């Protein structure tokens with residue numbers, strides 16, 4: 001069976017038509033003719049696997065990773081990097097217009113990643129028996145890897161060390177997380193299914209296997225889908241520096257994953273602060289956007305639910321001697337009352353993939369003081385849904401795309417909304 005691919009859609013797959021039904025095919029490019037086999041048939045669509053490419057796109061390239069197509073991590077390694085970025089920009093626009101019923105005709109600025117490989121500062125390795133690696137595509141089987149092309153080189157250098165460490169452990173962790181700062185300072189987390197009372201290795205040992213720049217290690221167990229730390233060896237944090245600001249980042253706080261794109265994200269946000277007086281930064285993490293923004297505004301308030309991130313943000317505020325920023329631990333999705341009382345004229349939001357709550361959307365619509373919203377999103381579908389509601393009182397002024405996750409289908413964007421008169 002031959003399918004002609006019309007375009008790529010959010011999620012990484014291409015779509016075409018087979019017997020009049022929509023058909024999804026991974027690892028293809030627009031305009032390619034692909035021989036496929038059917039994997040799953042539903043009433044309204046068909047899932048296929050590509051067998052061979054009959055008519056190749058000029059943008060097809062040889063995937064450099066030997067695990068590509070088996071590993072669940074990458075979707076786009078068969079596409080030249082420039083074309084990946086172009087495709088993501090088209091998907092972003094199409095998603096905003098279709099789900100949000102908007103009428104946006106351009107992306108104002110696209111920031112490709114300076115390096116499309118070796119950009120990630122963190123990884124979560126799954127462990128099972130001798131296997132260390134990532135889940136296989138559409139499966140819970142683990143693909144055994146010795147390196148990953150998305151990871152910073154120093155993290156790859158630590159994977160063989162993890163293998164050695166596991167030989168010392170009677171009880172195997174189910175995951176090992178590694179985080180390495182731009183300076184190569186590293187943190188490691190050993191995650192167990194159940195509580196472990198003793199860990200047989202000290203920080204010195206771990207350093208000898210992993211990196212001399214290892215600052216700390218945490219031993220965790222999983223409880224109700226959350227990680228609980230039982231043992232800490234060394235420090236629980238490392239430092240990052242971006243936009244002239246130093247950030248302490250704890251092993252349990254979030255930080256942007258692509259070392260080449262933090263400055264670009266800041267650029268997109270800071271150039272839109274405009275002439276405002278009082279800002280609130282919701283889902284603020286360790287203050288990555290709050291603290292650089294504080295230079296351009298009278299007062300700024302960061303809201304974050306993770307206590308470790310709030311501690312880091314407060315530490316970072318003092319470390320950088322920033323007096324006009326304040327941080328609060330709060331559920332941002334339920335911060336409507338706080339916002340209504342604060343009366344900010346600018347709102348910055350950077351929610352997780354789920355987007356923002358109905359309550360928060362209502363607050364943005366009902367709070368007259370808010371003149372502008374800078375919405376940072378890692379999921380175009382929920383962004384489009386939220387913009388679809390907000391368009392009642394806000395117009396889309398600017399759209400930026402930051403390619404935070406090269407080789408994958410994920411799309412990071414910044415949308416600037418202006419209150420209509």
Ligand SMILES: C[S@@+](CC[C@H](N)C(=O)[O-])C[C@H]1O[C@@H](n2cnc3c(N)ncnc32)[C@H](O)[C@@H]1O
Nearest residue numbers: 254283284285288304305306331332333350352
């Ligand atoms: C995508 S990150 C953005 C962090 C920050 N803006 C940055 O650039 O580093 C989302 C943040 O929202 C926090 N978060 C998730 N759900 C939240 C909630 N309901 N209320 C407040 N913060 C939340 C997470 O802990 C995380 O720090």
